[in-house]
Amino acid sequence: MALSVPVNGLKESDKEPVIELFVKAGSDGESIGNCPFSQRLFMILWLKGVVFSVTTVDLKRKPADLQNLAPGTHPPFITYNGEVRTDVNKIEEFLEDVLAPPKYLKLSPKHPESNTAGMDIFAKFSAFIKNSRPEANEGGSPGGQCLGTPGFTGLCFAEQLCCEVSVVAKKYRNFEIPKEMTGIWRYLTNAYSRDEFTNTCPGDKEIEIAYSDVAKRLTK
Known part of the structure; x- marks a missing residue:
């Protein structure tokens, strides 16, 4: 303990x-x-x-x-x-x-907007994954706007939310984030290259399980 x-x-x-x-x-x-x-x-x-x-x-x-x-x-x-x-x-x-400097690292982001980066993506993703009429999603995606804030802050939700979007959309909607959404992929690539992200992130199976009830409703 x-x-x-x-x-x-x-x-x-x-x-x-x-x-x-x-x-x-x-x-x-x-x-x-x-x-x-x-x-x-x-x-x-x-x-x-x-x-x-x-x-x-x-x-x-x-x-x-x-x-x-x-x-x-x-x-x-x-x-x-x-x-x-x-x-x-x-x-x-x-x-x-x-836990402040000089003994501990200051973690406030340089760009305040990074705290809300990815929220637009996650809002669209939530509507996309919960829609019981998949045909209504044709021509659309949960992508939203590309993330404009570069790098991995370690403090904003963007990395975690994009991870969920990637895993759940692929599992239950057969959708993968387009490669041209370079901002999102930059975030994911940077996140998965950092120990503090990969060692605190749940496995893909846990993310899938968290959305299993949603998936069941979609198949009814």
């Missing part, structure tokens, strides 16, 4: 915080499940370079000790030096504040 580190002889400011991240478990109850919010916090802590531990939570069999730790709360959430924090947005702000 939570990691402990020696603190004897260290100043208070030099002590490493004890952080544990709780994320949604996959279908096997142990692996990382499909949850962009979980992955987002996972990547933030990874990129900060802080020591932390990760616990996957099986929502079907949530352990009693976790129910007592954060009653009525679903992952992701963290404990920071024993204090439970459950609001994802506030957790991000808190981590950026307490």
Whole structure:
């Protein structure tokens, strides 16, 4: 569970915080499940370079000790030096504040618009994948506008959302993101080249399972 580190002889400011991240478990109850919010916090802590531990939570069999730790709360959430924090947005702000330079990396994006990059794509994708009349999608795609913000920030949803679009559209709609959408492919290529993304991203099968109910409705 939570990691402990020696603190004897260290100043208070030099002590490493004890952080544990709780994320949604996959279908096997142990692996990382499909949850962009979980992955987002996972990547933030990874990129900060802080020591932390990760616990996957099986929502079907949530352990009693976790129910007592954060009653009525679903992952992701963290404990920071024993204090439970459950609001994802506030957790991000808190981590950026307490894990600050020069000891830890500053993660605020250079381009504020990168925080919302990909939302247009995901909105179109959601309508595309949930449409029970596939013929209505002819001539259209979930692609939307190409992403204009280059590079991998590690903090915006674009990488996770584009990953879901790629996997789910191919599985359930036999659609692949066109190669001419260079902005999207640049994001995906950059993302999959980074350890902090590939090691926090759920497997393709978990993403497919997350959309299986939608797929069943489409076949009725």
